[in-house]
Amino acid sequence: MTDEDFMRAALSEAQAAYDIGEVPIGAVLVDAAGHIVARGHNLRETAHDATAHAEMIAIRAACEALGRWRLSGLTLYVTIEPCPMCAGAIVMSRVDRVVYGSTDAKAGACESLFNIPGHPALNHAPAMTAGVLQEECAGIMKRFFRERRAQRVREKKAMDTP
Numbered sequence: 808m809t810d811e812d813f814m815r816a817a818l819s820e821a822q823a824a825y826d827i828g829e830v831p832i833g834a835v836l837v838d839a840a841g842h843i844v845a846r847g848h849n850l851r852e853t854a855h856d857a858t859a860h861a862e863m864i865a866i867r868a869a870c871e872a873l874g875r876w877r878l879s880g881l882t883l884y885v886t887i888e889p890c891p892m893c894a895g896a897i898v899m900s901r902v903d904r905v906v907y908g909s910t911d912a913k914a915g916a917c918e919s920l921f922n923i924p925g926h927p928a929l930n931h932a933p934a935m936t937a938g939v940l941q942e943e944c945a946g947i948m949k950r951f952f953r954e955r956r957a958q959r960v961r962e963k964k965a966m967d968t969p
Contacts, residue, residue, distance in 0.1 A: 810884070810906050810936065811939060811940055813835060813837050813882070813884040813906070814884050814886070814906065814908055814939045814940045814943075814944070815940070816835045816843060816846070816884065817833040817835050817861075817884040817885055817886050817908070818833060818886055818908075818940065818943055818944065819833065820833025820834060820835065820847060820848040820886075821833035821848060821861075821886045821947050822947065823848045824848035824849045824850070824861070825947060825951055827853060828852065829848065829849040829850060829851065829852055829853060830849045830948070830951065831848075831849070831886070831947045831948060831951050832848065832849045832860065832861040832885065832887045832948075833846075833847070833848045833849075833861050833885070833886050834847045834848070834861040834862045834864070834865040834883060834884065834885040834886070835847075835865060835883075835884050836865050836866070836868075836878065836881045836882070836883050836884075836902070837881060837882045837884065839880050839881075844868075844869045844872055844881060845865045845866070845867075845868035845869035845872055846865060846868065847860075847861045847862065847863070847864030847865030847866075847868060849861050850864060858892065860890065860892065860893050861885060861886075862885055862889055862893035862896065862897065863892070863893060863896055866878065866883075866896055866900050866902075869881060869900075870900070876900060877900065877901045878900045878901055878902045879901045879902075879903055881902055881903060881904075882902070882903060882904040882905070882906060883897060883902050883904070883905045883906070883933075884906045884907075884939075885905070885906070885908070886907070886909065886944040886947070886948075887907060887908065887909055887910075887915075887948065888907050888909065888911040888914075888915035888916070888918065888919055888937070889905070889907065889917055890911070890914040890915070890916055891914070891923060893916070894916035894917055894921070894923035894924055895916075895923055897924060897933060898923065898924055898929050898931050898932075899931075901931050902933050903933055903934065904933055904934040904935070904936070905917065905924065905933050905934070905935050905936070906935075906937075906939050907935075907936075907937055907939070907944075908938070908939055908940050908941050908943065908944025909938075909944040909945035909948070910937065917935055917937070918935075918937065
């Protein structure tokens, strides 16, 4: 399977988040043989947990499935550039490679605002690949927030109407 195939699996996770009203970010961790070891999608609202990002959920699931905290040998596919928390977890869990779809100008910590995984003082630097299925990954986010803004406008109009 290709990077695009695994990113489609991450997009499927993003759709699962979208379907329950969560910010649509999805992630999968894949081993060297091409098997998906773990999946995750945002669950911050559902779980009332600020750390319930797609990457964190996938990393926790992979650690549990493999019975180890070192995730060397795995590639993380995530639809949006990881934030500082997730980038730190990627480094600390020793993921070998990260593939993401779209950058995140407001919170990205792999190239947009920071480059945590590439910081020379850290003891692990995963390989990075950006822009895989970029339009699709950005598109689901844009659609989600466009619909959310439209809903807020409708709610405001309803409240203003006597």
